[in-house]
Amino acid sequence: MKRLLIPLAVAGLSAAVLVQPASAEPRWATDNLQPKPADAYGAAYFWLDSNGAALRKATQYHLDAQDVPKLVTSQSKGAPDGKPGMTGPTTTSKPSTAKNVNLPKTIGKVFFLDKSGHYRWCSATSIQSRNRNLVATAGHCVFANGKDDVYDKWVFVPGYYQGKAPWGVYAGAYAFTAYDLDTYDDYDGDFAFVAVHNGFSLAGEKEVSHNQFKAWAGDKWVKPREINAQEFLKCQLNLGECWSEGEDKPADLVGPDYPGAVLEKVEVNATTYKDAKIGKGQGFKFGEPVVEQVTKPQWDAYRGPGDKGTGPDKLGNYTITHYYTQKWVKPGTSRKYYEAHYIIGFAKDLGRLGDVVGGQGVAWNQPLGQTVTAFGYPADPHPDGDKAFTGVTPKWCAGKTGTKTYQVNTFRVDTHQVLKCSMTGGADGGPWLMKYNNGKRTGYVNGVTSMFHDNDGNGRIDFISSAIFDSEVADVYNKANYAATKSIVGPHGELLK
Template sequence: MKRLLIPLAAAGLSAATLAFPATAAPDWVTDNLQPKPADAYGAAYFWLDSNGAALRKATQYHWDAKEVPKLVASQSQGAPDGKPGMTAPTGTPKPGATKNVNLPKTIGKVFFLDKAGQYRWCSATAIQSRHRNLVATAGHCVYQNGKDDVYDKWVFVPGYYQGRAPWGIYAGAYAFTAYDLDTYDDYDGDFAFVAVHNGFTLAGEKEVSHKEFKAWAGDKWVKPREINAAEFLKCQINLGECWSEGEDKPADLVGPDYPGAVLEKVEVSKEAYDAAKVGKGQGNKFGEPVVEQVTKEQLDAYKGPGVKGTDALGNHTITHYYTQKWVKPGTSRKYYEAHYFIGFAKDMGRLGDVVGGQGVAWNQPMGQKVTAFGYPADPHPDGDKPFSGVTPKWCSGKTGTKTYQVNTFKVETHQVLKCSMTGGADGGPWLMRYDNGKRTGYVNGVTSMFHDQDGNQRIDFISSAYFDGEVAAVYNKAQYAETKKIVGPNGELLK
């Protein structure tokens, strides 16, 4: 990073009470996402409603750049700005031996509305923190490009798969990133740490009385049920909540060319049918006569205008004749009664208690072996689309031994990894010292950009901000952000 750090604020301050001297700007910034439980619940419910319809509708975040940016080797052999450091991971899975790469329980997707109102997602991971409530992702997956602002309805879903949130949904409360990214779109600071509220899941609905409905502090709604006129009268007598819509109006005879005219058929006698004209018009013939096969009992019981008949074999028939009737449809009054429902939610607890948290490392030597995870979905520049974005993928290898520049994004010190993951993997963690049995490691980067270095129209490198002392300062500041439960023990919305 290019700037020196200011001293960390005293421990125990929350994200909402940080203050700075008037003459100095901090090298980190914090912004509110949804700090209030009601706003956090609304954001999470937006994504979970209708069985996760909005989650399934979302598409991966896309760069604003029209071309794949090129990496330019810098003269630096490394970018540490202080002593190396790290904080240890916490995990929930038990150690196990396998030759395959086990996917961390901590990884998932962040969902948000971009500045155009489109439903978007990026990759992310839960990380270890003081309050077990932090998510690490790319800064451009939290902060709107070109604006000092954050995305709307930001949530994290660990273990996301096809509209399902197996370990709950966690609404963002406070976001932390580098000042240079937030202010100047400098991708040397393309990382963010987000403090999230306790997760929750939707746990069904229940029909209740109007009194219970009014007293309920959580999600609630009214469902109208159609009733008949007698039920409507009874509802009014009992002072229930009921209403009517529309009016009773009979159908009117009109010409066939009248706007909205509807054709009906009217059964008539054979004589009337024979006298009717052929063609389109009021009272004209409606198709050919229809012969209906019936039983002897049905034939004897029939009293309509059709012609009865019995042939030599004893087959009984009724021949029906129809003429046209063109009408403007009538209307009828409809009656409704209110039914009251409340929605329940279940508190899942703190993010780190549910899925664990990866460690964080900074000022590490270049050339580290890392395993990068993410949900790639974009096609390669040549149009080939090997990834769906539905399931997480990974790359493993050593990072470059020197940092790189990306001139179009003001980058001077990105670290790189040879990898073919494409867009959608943005924000996914680079885990150093990854323990395949415990599924934990140390986040030493997050995917920021994708590159085609050999010019064959295929992504062959990904890059990340170098995690140095500035990253550590932002991370340490984020650790002091306290968040809340959103729902209570009975599924009610907390204040």
């Protein structure tokens, strides 16, 4: 990257102590997402409510570019700017002997509201950290065009599939990225590490008394139930929570051209129907007479204005002929009565992200030309309009990264690493895993997808690019590594303070 960096002097990031001149600009930027439990709970509940409706509504985030960004070789071999290092992965997955690529449990989607209020998602992964609470993704999936601003309601959902969160939702607390991305919108630093709170899932609801409702610290709401006037009176006598809305007001007769007039039909006798006019108006004929076939008991019991005739017809059938005229009214209203029912919602704490799904390792200052497996949820169509991916399930690409760095002038990129891959937008933020172990489903994050490129100009994405994980990335990771988060719900499903 562009700034003079101080290499890490120790192998373990968690023990590293970095010193920089007082006059130097910081190499990282930190912004709050939802550090308070109430805000974190609200963000996670927003996505989980109504059986994950908001999750299913979200669409992939799009880079702010009219055309596919162009790659320009910088002819640099991207030599590391410090000593190589890595921190090992953790895993909860059982080893596998499958020959196909096994999808890691750590892979998932991050969801957030963009600055226009649209529901968006990117790809991401859980990574190793001392507090087992870090997510790695693209910086543009957390920070809104740099400029010291972050997206709202940011959460991570590992293993996301069709609106489901199999291992819970993890609300973001603190976000860390390169100073240049946050300050100058420089995509050489298009990466982010986010410390997340403990995950949780919704665990049902229960109707409680008013006192229990007032004492409950978690999610709660009043559910109204409509009752009749007698039940309303009884509720008031028992000092219950009940109320009424509206008023009893009869319908008024109006002309057919009155705004909001409603047409009703009135049954009349044959003479009145015969004398009524044809057309549209108060008391005018309403359609043709209607002949109803009835049983003998029904015929005997009928006392309405319709014509019963003199008895059964030649086939022994009994009929009644009904006649209708028009009635134009301004609808009346009726008072409605309601009684309050108090509902509390439960949430279940699922623990730290790394304890639930594990975490990939992180590697920095590795030479280019590494064999990596890149994961993500591609969804955008190719530039030629072909939509090869749905974004529903994660996909992967494998190969060696380029041995030279590339520039992307549109996004102020001087040194990106590239991988030949056809994944499209939606996969941004997904990890590039070096030394991927298919059996353990673990590796070392040595990049995250930043941009997509049509290098040969045939209307198909053929390369993806990532920030180079160098000493600056390690420095930001070291800062994020110390971020402490906690559970946001207690053992009884209540919201903690």
